[in-house]
Amino acid sequence: MLKTSDPRSALWSSTAAPPPDTPPLTGDRRTDAVVVGGGFTGLSAALHLAEAGVDTVLLEAEAPGFGASGRNNGQVVPAYSRHNPDEIVAEFGDERGEALNAWVQDAAALVFDLIARHGIDCDASQNGWLMPAHTESRLAIAQAKHDQWASRDAPVALLDKAETQALTGSAHYIGAWLHRGGGNINPLAYTRGLARAAMDAGAAIHAASPATAIERTARSWRVTTPGGVVEADTVILATNAYSGNLWPGLARSVVPLRLLQGATKPLGDNVARTILPERQGISDARRVLWAFRKDGAGRMVTGAAPLVPGFRGPLRDLCTTQLKAVFPQVGDVDFEYLWDGKVAVTLDRLPRFHELAEGVYAGLGYSGRGIAMATAMGKVLAERVRGTPASDLPVPVSPLNPVPMRSLLIPLARVRMNWWRFLDRLD
Numbered sequence: 001m002l003k004t005s006d007p008r009s010a011l012w013s014s015t016a017a018p019p020p021d022t023p024p025l026t027g028d029r030r031t032d033a034v035v036v037g038g039g040f041t042g043l044s045a046a047l048h049l050a051e052a053g054v055d056t057v058l059l060e061a062e063a064p065g066f067g068a069s070g071r072n073n074g075q076v077v078p079a080y081s082r083h084n085p086d087e088i089v090a091e092f093g094d095e096r097g098e099a100l101n102a103w104v105q106d107a108a109a110l111v112f113d114l115i116a117r118h119g120i121d122c123d124a125s126q127n128g129w130l131m132p133a134h135t136e137s138r139l140a141i142a143q144a145k146h147d148q149w150a151s152r153d154a155p156v157a158l159l160d161k162a163e164t165q166a167l168t169g170s171a172h173y174i175g176a177w178l179h180r181g182g183g184n185i186n187p188l189a190y191t192r193g194l195a196r197a198a199m200d201a202g203a204a205i206h207a208a209s210p211a212t213a214i215e216r217t218a219r220s221w222r223v224t225t226p227g228g229v230v231e232a233d234t235v236i237l238a239t240n241a242y243s244g245n246l247w248p249g250l251a252r253s254v255v256p257l258r259l260l261q262g263a264t265k266p267l268g269d270n271v272a273r274t275i276l277p278e279r280q281g282i283s284d285a286r287r288v289l290w291a292f293r294k295d296g297a298g299r300m301v302t303g304a305a306p307l308v309p310g311f312r313g314p315l316r317d318l319c320t321t322q323l324k325a326v327f328p329q330v331g332d333v334d335f336e337y338l339w340d341g342k343v344a345v346t347l348d349r350l351p352r353f354h355e356l357a358e359g360v361y362a363g364l365g366y367s368g369r370g371i372a373m374a375t376a377m378g379k380v381l382a383e384r385v386r387g388t389p390a391s392d393l394p395v396p397v398s399p400l401n402p403v404p405m406r407s408l409l410i411p412l413a414r415v416r417m418n419w420w421r422f423l424d425r426l427d
């Protein structure tokens with residue numbers, strides 16, 4: 001049995017189209033921009049740079065989609081994981097706050113536009129994303145999000161119990177907030193499609209080419225890999241929760257949280273028709289958010305955050321219990337695929353755009369909402385490399401700060417999540 005950390009254990013590696021040929025870097029070369037990391041952030045940056053005529057080389061330690069981009073739940077969500085848009089305005093002011101809100105809101109559209117424009121075959125369905133709630137107090141939270149996004153002309157709706165049941169196939173929820181701009185994709189297929197599109201636009205992508213050092217030279221930056229060196233005017237670091245010691249302090253600026261994902265065997269046709277008939281993505285309004293969706297073959301794909309350190313069995317059981325509680329019609333649940341991935345969480349759950357040195361940029365910390373946000377961050381990074389002043393970009397530049405007491409946070413998060421799960425069960 002494959003380890004859950006092996007990318008081949010993910011459903012998506014069985015269902016995505018094969019990757020493009022991305023041979024390791026051999027020899028030395030000079031380029032305009034070098035991107036380190038082949039997930040949504042790095043590939044979107046490389047694609048937008050190459051389309052603008054910037055000579056670009058992307059270095060990936062393993063293969064495009066090796067990180068969270070190839071292992072996630074595939075929900076394209078046009079909203080923050082924690083904040084409401086009014087809170088963003090209170091924090092950043094009217095102009096910067098609304099620019100960030102618009103960026104988050106438009107990020108899902110960017111994903112589906114890229115998929116359409118580049119003909120990426122990734123089981124994409126833009127049928128909306130749903131936050132259902134099972135209690136009045138949790139519904140009030142979903143309603144506040146709905147109201148604030150509605151006041152910004154987002155394509156959203158508030159659903160009553162019957163409408164929620166019609167879309168989910170579950171009587172468990174009493175109402176929901178629907179965002180019609182969201183949807184689902186096969187994330188590894190999308191990642192590989194972005195890689196292909198970036199290469200078609202002229203970018204060079206090298207797998208099995210870990211960047212092991214970045215050094216300043218008189219004129220530019222030198223990025224070293226085992227097979228060769230790339231010299232470039234600008235560097236983008238897109239290594240997110242998989243960041244190592246390449247840039248001092250970058251890994252310590254986020255909390256890398258390991259999440260388990262599971263995909264059931266395809267449901268029988270009769271049951272599949274009753275569950276998520278329009279295939280919206282779902283992240284419910286519990287304290288410990290529960291996310292699930294159905295893939296094109298009728299598999300339920302779901303996941304959970306760590307309960308205990310050695311987590312395969314307990315988390316599979318938790319996913320089974322939750323699926324059966326919400327969808328009693330599902331019958332026996334048999335998880336055919338179990339895998340895990342690391343999500344980069346920031347303390348305030350907002351993404352980070354860093355200017356680490358002159359010509360060195362980084363984007364990370366999407367806190368579980370990275371399909372849309374990381375794709376959009378790649379575009380922001382590309383615009384910055386092309387000379388757009390940081391003050392004209394929608395994401396504010398943040399200083400690089402270590403997360404305080406980071407090593408304690410993961411065990412503490414586990415304790416807190418178990419407490420929240422207990423409260424969710426009491427609800």
Ligand SMILES: Cc1cc2nc3c(=O)[nH]c(=O)nc-3n(C[C@H](O)[C@H](O)[C@H](O)COP(=O)(O)OP(=O)(O)OC[C@H]3O[C@@H](n4cnc5c(N)ncnc54)[C@H](O)[C@@H]3O)c2cc1C
Nearest residue numbers: 037039040041061067068069072073075211341369370371
């Ligand atoms: C289990 C799980 C479920 C999730 N579900 C969702 C969801 O449903 N919806 C959603 O929006 N988001 C979801 N996310 C979050 C989302 O997947 C991430 O935010 C997003 O993939 C981040 O993309 P990225 O390109 O920044 O990082 P990654 O995809 O992690 O890519 C970083 C890459 O950098 C490479 N790398 C690291 N160091 C080096 C080096 N020195 N040299 C070269 N390469 C290097 C790694 O190999 C890796 O491929 C989920 C995450 C997980 C883990």
